[in-house]
Amino acid sequence: MPAKVTLQDIADALGVSRNTVSKAINNTGVLAEATRQKVLEKAIEMGYKQFSYANSLGDIKNPSFGAKPSASGEIALFTGNFLNNSHFASTMLDKFQHEISLLGYSLTMHRVDQHNLENHSLPLSYRPENTKAIVCIEMFEHSYCEMLCDLGLPVLMIDAPVASYWKPLNADVLLMDNFSNIYTVVNDMSKKGITKIGFVGQVTHCRSFYERFIAFREAMYINNLSFEEKYCLTEIHPHGQDYREYLYKALKNSSELPELFICANDFVALDLIYGLKRLGIECPRDIKIFGFDDSPESKIMTPSLSTSHIHSQVIGYSAANLVISRIEQPDLNYRITYTETDLIYRESTQIL
Known part of the structure; x- marks a missing residue:
């Protein structure tokens, strides 16, 4: 069997760089x-596989096949949670499914439960015989993700376990920009005299939460502000149904609260506001709050929440591009891709 033609083979034959090819x-x-x-x-x-159907350049520029190709396999979506609880998943998946369908791929969805995680087993609904790639959302158990990466299929992580920082996965990783807006918020607030700033959220929950915490610490350093552990409510309890009550108890037991809390996401901010209200502390009168993700709730809650807007459709499009390019070019180096976020100021950070 002849060896598979790679981008580097074409580059060497032409005397150009692999990037040019x-x-x-x-x-x-x-x-x-x-x-x-x-x-x-x-x-x-040279018979590069992406153009195996072509006999000449004209076949690429004016292909004879129909506009919609026949199905060429399934892309399996693995998730650790019900996605109807994720504010961005529906829009993102609509875009992702649309993009892969244009190329003849279909999407299957599989929930990974606690039994699967503990036994490193695959969901019963998963069909390996026709699966061309795996996409993971809300999958933060590192050893399980390692197992998926050893199946011999392309894997895309949309967000990733925090341990992937020091134990990289054999997968592409897609994230939103978790840094820029937090830098800006700390800088803007410090110029208005807000210097006591803390962070709320389980830092080790996932890679995005960890990056947002790192961004907070770096922003404090850059702006010559003192980082105070007493203002940070991080590893108080895993995120879930009980988190709100544990957060309230942590607030109640705090000796001093900051002037501004930066939250790991909007739902942490919602739980934080609930706990503060139980203690008679009002936002933004007594304390400012900044969230992340721009969930639908952030716009209609009282007060409306300052946050970072993530572009769900851009994430869906980028995910499709990463998966398809990995299927077509499995020898590519693994990639970490960030999508843009937008800073949105609302009532929760107003200076009264």
Whole structure:
């Protein structure tokens, strides 16, 4: 059996960089049309798998097959939670499913329960024979994710276990920008005299929560503000149904509260506001609060919540691009991709 043709093989044959070949084949970046044509012609000549149907450059530019290709396999979505509790999952998955369907792939969904996690077993609904890739959402058990990465299939993590920082997974990782807006908020608030700032949320819950905490600490340092452990309510309890009550008890037992809390996400902020109200502390009169994710609740709650808006459709599109490119080019280096977020100021950080 002849060896599989790689991007590097094409680059070596033409005497160009691998990056140039990737741009030409994927039609990304700035590239002279003559160079792109030369690369595509060489790819066809060498039998590169993405163009196995083509006999000439004209077959690529004017393909004879129909607009909608026949199904070419399933992409399996693994999740640790019911996605109807995730504010961005529905919009993101709609976009993801639309993009992969254009290329002939279908989406199957599988919930990973506690039994699966403990026994490193696959959900009963999963069908490996026709699965081309796995996408993980709300999957934060590192050893289980390692097991999935050993199945020999492309894996995309949308967010990831915090342990993936020091024990990298053989997978692509997709995250939103967890840093920029927190830097800006700390800087803006410090200019208004708000210098006692804390963080709320389980830092080890997932990679995004950890990055948001790191962003908070770095922002305090950059702005010459003192980081105080007493203002941080981090590892008080795992996130879940009981978290609100544990957070209230932590607030009640705090010797001093900050002027501003930065929260790991909007739902932590909701639980925080609930606990503060039970103690007779009002936001934003007595304390300011900043969330993350821009959930639907953040717009209609009282007070409305300052937060970071994540672009669900962009995440869906990016996820599809990462998965398909990994299926088509399994020899690519593993990638960590960040999507843009927007800072939104609302009532919860107003200076009264």
